[in-house]
Amino acid sequence: MHLEQLKLSHYRNYREIELRTDHQVNLFVGRNAQGKTNLLEAIYVLALTKSHRTHHDRELIGWEGETALISGDIRRKLGPCRMELSISSKGKRAKLNGLEQRKLSEYVGTLNVVLFAPEDLHIVKGSPGVRRRFLDMELGQVYPAYLYDLSQYQKLLTQRNNLLKQSAGKPLSPGLLEVWDEQLATVGIKIMKKRQSFIKKLQAWAESIHRGITGGGESLVVSYAPSVPFTEGESDSVLFDRFMLKLTQVKEQELRRGVSLVGPHRDDLTFTINGRDVQTFGSQGQQRTTALSLKLAEIELIAEEVGEYPLLLLDDVLSELDKYRQTQLIETFQGKVQTFVTTTGLESVNFEKLRDAAVYRVSAGEVDVLAGGAEV
Numbered sequence: 001m002h003l004e005q006l007k008l009s010h011y012r013n014y015r016e017i018e019l020r021t022d023h024q025v026n027l028f029v030g031r032n033a034q035g036k037t038n039l040l041e042a043i044y045v046l047a048l049t050k051s052h053r054t055h056h057d058r059e060l061i062g063w064e065g066e067t068a069l070i071s072g073d074i075r076r077k078l079g080p081c082r083m084e085l086s087i088s089s090k091g092k093r094a095k096l097n098g099l100e101q102r103k104l105s106e107y108v109g110t111l112n113v114v115l116f117a118p119e120d121l122h123i124v125k126g127s128p129g130v131r132r133r134f135l136d137m138e139l140g141q142v143y144p145a146y147l148y149d150l151s152q153y154q155k156l157l158t159q160r161n162n163l164l165k166q167s168a169g170k171p172l173s174p175g176l177l178e179v180w181d182e183q184l185a186t187v188g189i190k191i192m193k194k195r196q197s198f199i200k201k202l203q204a205w206a207e208s209i210h211r212g213i214t215g216g217g218e219s220l221v222v223s224y225a226p227s228v229p230f231t232e233g234e235s236d237s238v239l240f241d242r243f244m245l246k247l248t249q250v251k252e253q254e255l256r257r258g259v260s261l262v263g264p265h266r267d268d269l270t271f272t273i274n275g276r277d278v279q280t281f282g283s284q285g286q287q288r289t290t291a292l293s294l295k296l297a298e299i300e301l302i303a304e305e306v307g308e309y310p311l312l313l314l315d316d317v318l319s320e321l322d323k324y325r326q327t328q329l330i331e332t333f334q335g336k337v338q339t340f341v342t343t344t345g346l347e348s349v350n351f352e353k354l355r356d357a358a359v360y361r362v363s364a365g366e367v368d369v370l371a372g373g374a375e376v
């Protein structure tokens with residue numbers, strides 16, 4: 001997949017810009033706080049309709065504007081496509097080739113992106129919520145139907161939580177909670193099974209990529225830790241019964257606390273290197289490499305599932321990688337994956353290995369081409 005042109009209007013600190021981005025590697029260089037991350041974020045939002053930095057869409061709209069617009073011309077095997085996303089206080093609207101999409105889940109998946117930024121370290125170090133968000137975003141762009149299940153689940157969960165809160169520790173009328181329990185378990189199982197099969201595929205890629213990056217010395221294992229444990233191949237009915245049993249076991253606690261305590265919203269992921277938990281025992285470098293291996297694994301997984309390589313967005317991470325890892329990264333994806341990179345200085349970039357690159361200068365929401373094509 002290729003992004004050939006990007007247009008922004010009232011997006012963060014960009015008033016109006018139009019940028020041709022048809023090179024294989026696009027490097028955005030500039031001082032701090034000029035809009036480099038905003039640019040990568042815009043590509044990410046164009047693809048996924050959500051930012052990796054904030055849950056509040058309002059923040060994406062330029063301070064002097066009412067509506068932010070992102071538009072991108074995409075080249076894919078399926079044929080060219082113009083994607084347009086508008087964000088205002090009334091919500092988001094998405095168009096594909098000029099046609100408005102009724103559901104955002106029908107729009108997501110048109111463009112695939114993998115973003116790697118310093119904060120991705122939190123996928124390894126942070127709370128389970130960060131890992132669930134990572135899973136949901138990545139699964140959603142490969143299997144858009146997953147987003148539908150997820151939104152169904154979230155609605156059910158909100159309603160069930162409201163009921164638990166209203167009861168305020170008092171017993172509920174018989175059968176009232178059970179109506180929600182069955183629905184929660186049915187949709188919850190769908191999500192858990194999709195997560196499990198996704199993590200299994202991701203694990204296979206991440207393990208071999210991590211071995212490559214570490215020169216064969218480290219064996220990374222990524223595992224799913226579902227809130228209701230299950231093994232591969234178990235039938236839905238067995239899993240349903242186990243889910244319902246767990247709900248029964250925690251019912252009193254749920255009534256007391258007013259929240260649902262069982263289901264995919266309590267899932268987690270674990271990482272081990274040579275059998276030891278990376279979150280607890282891993283060095284900073286091992287945690288960073290684990291996050292990088294995960295992201296690179298996603299690129300291969302998307303290529304396998306979608307039949308095309310996604311875009312790679314690298315936000316301010318080149319300077320964090322030593323020359324060996326940079327070369328490794330560039331050589332692995334050179335010629336296959338269109339890459340967008342931000343950096344504060346070109347001295348950290350290993351130009352010897354780059355082919356078909358363009359360099360852009362970003363300054364206070366303006367972007368100029370410094371050099372493009374073979375001369376870089």
Ligand SMILES: Nc1ncnc2c1ncn2[C@@H]1O[C@H](COP(=O)(O)OP(=O)(O)OP(=O)(O)O)[C@@H](O)[C@H]1O
Binds near residue numbers: 039061
């Ligand atoms: N909604 C908004 N409207 C206008 N400007 C905004 C908005 N949100 C953020 N900004 C501005 O965008 C700039 C930050 O841009 P960005 O995060 O892309 O920086 P950067 O160039 O990546 O810097 P660094 O190298 O420090 O990461 C800041 O000047 C901030 O004030």
